[in-house]
Amino acid sequence: xxxxxxxxxxxxxxxxxxxxxxxxxxxxxxxxxxxxxxxxxxxxxxxxxxxxxxxxxxxxxxxxxxxxxxxxxxxxxxxxxxxxxxxxxxxxxxxxxxxxxxxxxxxxxxxxxxxxxxxxxxxxxxxxxxxxxxxxxxxxxxxxxxxxxxxxxxxxxxxxxxxxxxxxxxxxxxxxxxxxxxxxxxxxxxxxxxxxxxxxxxxxxxxxxxxxxxxxxxxxxxxxxxxxxxxxxxxxxxxxxxxxxxxxxxxxxxxxxxxxxxxxxxxxxxxxxxxxxxxxxxxxxxxxxxxxxxxxxxxxxxxxxxxxxxxxxxxxxxxxxxxxxxxxxxxxxxxx
Numbered sequence: 001x002x003x004x005x006x007x008x009x010x011x012x013x014x015x016x017x018x019x020x021x022x023x024x025x026x027x028x029x030x031x032x033x034x035x036x037x038x039x040x041x042x043x044x045x046x047x048x049x050x051x052x053x054x055x056x057x058x059x060x061x062x063x064x065x066x067x068x069x070x071x072x073x074x075x076x077x078x079x080x081x082x083x084x085x086x087x088x089x090x091x092x093x094x095x096x097x098x099x100x101x102x103x104x105x106x107x108x109x110x111x112x113x114x115x116x117x118x119x120x121x122x123x124x125x126x127x128x129x130x131x132x133x134x135x136x137x138x139x140x141x142x143x144x145x146x147x148x149x150x151x152x153x154x155x156x157x158x159x160x161x162x163x164x165x166x167x168x169x170x171x172x173x174x175x176x177x178x179x180x181x182x183x184x185x186x187x188x189x190x191x192x193x194x195x196x197x198x199x200x201x202x203x204x205x206x207x208x209x210x211x212x213x214x215x216x217x218x219x220x221x222x223x224x225x226x227x228x229x230x231x232x233x234x235x236x237x238x239x240x241x242x243x244x245x246x247x248x249x250x251x252x253x254x255x256x257x258x259x260x261x262x263x264x265x266x267x268x269x270x271x272x273x274x275x276x277x278x279x280x281x282x283x284x285x286x287x288x289x290x291x292x293x294x295x296x297x298x299x300x301x302x303x304x305x306x307x308x309x310x311x312x313x314x315x316x317x318x319x320x321x322x323x324x325x326x327x328x329x330x331x332x333x334x335x336x
Contacts, residue, residue, distance in 0.1 A: 021116050069323050078253060122170065124163050127159075136155060237312075237314070277300065282297075315335060
């Protein structure tokens with residue numbers, strides 16, 4: 001695995017070839033549930049504005065959300081900001097060097113902590129992100145149900161047993177990166193490229209003729225659907241009416257157009273004179289991981305809606321704010 005990674009693995013990504021825990025941590029958080037191609041631009045913009053953990057800790061939540069806007073899973077951004085602040089407060093601005101300490105920070109789970117510790121500090125500790133789970137369950141023929149916490153713990157144990165020996169400390173980073181690269185480029189969820197895989201001779205899944213049946217996971221989240229009505233109000237100066245979402249619930253903490261559960265609720269929030277001029281726009285669907293949001297925009301021109309927590313925002317400002325992806329899409333399509 002180590003020699004394969006050094007000759008065939010990925011080595012040109014901007015967060016590689018570094019032992020800077022800030023960059024490794026930032027990339028690990030961004031890559032959760034997000035493809036590399038999407039992360040590249042966000043990673044560069046974050047580093048430009050927040051070049052180190054102290055700069056991120058000193059930034060505002062609105063700035064963080066603004067740079068994160070479009071990546072989704074905004075709890076990652078909120079936890080990332082809190083984590084930076086704790087690194088400064090608890091550790092003087094230097095990331096702790098062990099996975100055991102790293103995992104005590106907000107938003108850093110066991111696998112992310114292990115990745116930082118292995119890449120930056122050479123700690124002999126296993127990672128188990130989605131790609132690595134797929135590689136290991138196929139190679140080992142591990143048929144335990146990944147919906148079971150006991151089976152996941154068993155796979156953690158197997159992953160730890162497979163680590164390079166302690167005396168080969170310099171190999172841990174290449175081994176860890178190799179597992180990640182193998183899952184990202186060769187051992188794909190569908191149609192894995194088994195013939196060019198460096199471990200195909202020992203892969204139980206391939207020998208069985210059905211590597212794609214691993215990993216086993218019986219409990220699947222059911223998709224759902226939700227309809228929401230959003231108010232796109234503009235004043236005579238072209239500003240839009242935005243409010244900050246509550247700390248919990250959908251789009252928590254983001255700036256957003258006012259959102260309502262029904263069309264009647266939306267119209268009830270309008271001044272009586274404005275109800276006659278409001279215009280229904282074309283509905284559209286925003287697809288989340290486990291939910292389809294059916295959004296129904298309503299345009300209101302020139303009137304001020306009700307709302308104590310809302311205000312008029314011009315285009316220069318709303319482009320910098322953290323907005324839900326479908327709201328940004330709506331504003332850009334209607335306002336340019």
